[in-house]
Amino acid sequence: MTRHPVFSRIDANLATLLIGAVILWFAPAGLKSYGLYVISLWLVMSIAAMGLNLTLGYAGLKSLAQAAFLGIGAYTTALITAKGGIIGPGWSWPLAFVVSGAITFFAGVILGFPALRVKFHYLAFVTLSFATVMFLIFRNEQWLTGGVYGFSNIPRPSVMGSKLDNDLAFFRFVLVVTVLLSLAMWWMLRSPWGRAFTALRENPLRAASLGINLRAYTLLAFAIGSAYGGFAGALYAPLVEFIDPAPFAISASFVLLLTVVVGGQGYFLGPFLGAAFSYVLPEVLRATGGLYLLIYAALVLILLLITPQGIIGIVEKMRENRRQKAAQEQRNASKVMLEA
């Protein structure tokens, strides 16, 4: 009995994830602080993109507020863990992580519920408004967020009593959290619940006729996707050790959307590729001086023209070509046999 193709693909995803994690654990030992910072940022933004990928790629909802959720997570974490904060530095990070996820989850529910009641693609506009309002709150409510001056001296978390001040140690910490969140996502997508999504995406009418509660499922997908934004924020704050409203502006939400589409929406590994494209490539291109944004935008445009399914689309296309080639060869071979 052959295995279902969906399963073999998901298993390939899991294998890639675990092998990648092992390589990443050991590979950057020689990197300096800058390199470690960039790959840590890549992982953090991958988490945020992963959440948006669930919302967008699996549930088909366009959210323009992922950076706002990132911001909510980051400010929550800063407020809880900073010196003089609600709890202060030390053991408080895990709590901040959970609270960040919970707040963004419920924000997702509250935001999604009325929005989904009306038309599907109007969620985009509701989230756009939400993101704008959140940005203004981050900026204007100085008593809470530090306003335009920002929030400085956000501590790195402690693990088993030792503070992760060392950049390599913190990177490995980020890596572990990323892997755990990815595994959770992998498990979710593989569960009956997750397969309902695939069904939903492929054929909403049929899914509904199979008794899948459309609205509840999409709402949950949006809320979980938002919570991943919050989780990413809980890592972003201690990574940069300073936050101000700029990285959570509406344009940042657009970049995250771009990240997911460029990586390949609806593919498990898409967000990692997309985040590499959006957050690591600009660092590489930075050496080109002021022109790197130009080059970056041109690359996005060319990439999307070649493969609207994103970077993973290229891989898929190649695989498809190979499969067809193999089938063609088989046909040819059998033809020869028949003729013989």
Place this chain on the structure above:
Amino acid sequence: MDQFVQLILAGLATGAIYALAAIGFTLVWQTSQTINFAQGEFVMLPAILVLAAVKFLHAPLPVAVLMAVGGFLLLFGFGFKQYIVNPMARHGILPLAIATMALSILMKESAKDGFSAEAQQFPSLVPEGAIQLFGATLSLRDIAIFVVAVVAIVGLQLFVTRTKTGRMMQATAQNPTVARILGISTEKMILLTFLINAGLAILASFLISPVYLAKFSNGEVIGTAAFIAAIVGGFNQVRGALAGGFIVGLVDNLAAAYVSSAYRAAVPLVLLVLVILFKPEGLLGSKEERTV
């Protein structure tokens, strides 16, 4: 009271610009399901092109204007449709929307790196000066912006409803399949909407740049405002976009004065959310019939 009248008048002038951008946005959405996130940059660029032609080619102003208009129509009317929208249209709304996002960065950065990071003066066709109206001061420039925008919009509306080409265009927007069966060259009609969109952007650019100054980053504000105006207006109606533009312009000005200048940007959006929740098809829009 003085202040109120003043705010309304200023809001109408700003709203006229938003309406121009929103109408183009809506037209392009109707005929080709393109969400153009570069709409604001479309309004930013023509003025920059004029100044660039003057600066680099030493062209006299009228020649520079002609060159900018021609170049812009070719690149962002024809070229935009041919080389970005056409190849991507069949892959759904989102990849194309993202591509326009990339295009907006490309336009903005090109204007900055190729021309200038600084704001520049842009010549005004309207003399400075003001008149008194209902006890409020009204600048000639605001009046001119308002009048030109309204004339353009009324002209467009007449073209769409009174001419054969216009009606064919409308048919294409409403139901391309039927339009094709009726023998309308939908391809040509879609191209026409893209050219009209580019034309409206040029007009908005020339009207607003003397006031806002020509700068690479100008598109951000205008683009968002046009986007919101298009949604408020229902996304599928020229009339709606027109009303949406004026509403956003007015609300923005009144919010700045009477609500909170720090939360000014949020007010039109919160309004928009309420519109969506209570009237999902937009203020003036009708239910979208098309199935995907």
Place this chain on the structure above:
Amino acid sequence: MKMSKRTALLGGVTLTLGLGLGAAMAQETVKVVGVIEMSGAGATAGTNYKNGAQMAVDEINAKGGILGKKIDFVVYDTQTNPGNTRAAVQRGVDEGAFAIFGPVFSGPISASMQIAQKAGVPQIVGGEAAGLTKQGVTTIFRTSLNQADAMPKLAEYFKNDVKANSVAVVWVNNDFGKGGRDAIIPELQKRGIKIAADIATESAQADFAADAIKVKSSNADAVFVYLNEEESARFLRAIKQQGYDKPIVGETTLLGAKVIELAGDAAEGAKGHVGLSVDAPNPLFAEFGKKFQAKFNYKSDHNGIKGYSGMYMLKHVAEKTGKLDKEAWLKYAHGAIIRTKDEPGILIDSKFDANGDVDRESFLAEVKKGQQVITGTLPPVNKF
């Protein structure tokens, strides 16, 4: 035969020497990493800062560099984003930069100054917000007056020269504008001046009609405008359209050449306090302005002056210590007094204190017939 052998030998030696020298030359540079806002909200300020610095670097290198070593000036764009700024400063530190040059906006400075401090690398910034030099960071140096020093001077001006009893304050809602607003309001109130309106505007805002109308109907005796250059120009145009005829007062940006150029007639009569200006009654500023105009084909604003004089400050201090040693540099720079007679590139006598704040003369100015006219000179906060 013999000849050719000798020639070959000579050639060989020359070649080796040349190669050796070349290699040595490549190493013997002073790496200065510019971490500057080249895109995003700070692009205009950043571009000026970078251009000013670049001009100084070109001049210094043309005259043989710092202590005989050429400056290797690379610029990394921060996109006016604190996270990117942090990454860029970290990169500069990892690449062994002798100094970090920038950024200009205070948020990105706050995000990155700890990195420079941890590595002991001097950081020469363009930020004006008061808080930057209050956090005990030992590696930061300003290139312009701290807002906390500039605003009392301006409040005095409101009281004694403008003779205003109430003032409407219009500010840009970023760290620069908010910092200025937070610094001026208590200073005005201390002097018995009422705040008639307190109006926040967005950075990169284009439409100032509503704000202008609000100022006008507040009936204040004067308006204080604290916006970036281009927004200042747009505001001036908007408020002139409303037929406003009361004093319009600003600090540095409002009276800048760029604003006068962009606002045209609407800038006429605007007045206030100026920290750095190419129009100051100082031949060095004027000369700088001319060179800048010739090189970049537009008129520099105060950020261009900051970048230029900041780079010369870097050079001067390094030469005073006689070696390229960061620790020695920092030690000398804290408390350094740099006079134009020793270092013309500093443009104006400046004193850097233990916190990295700079103290110097400043000016009162007014726009008359499309020109910034200096009407008075204010002494430094503490005489030196």
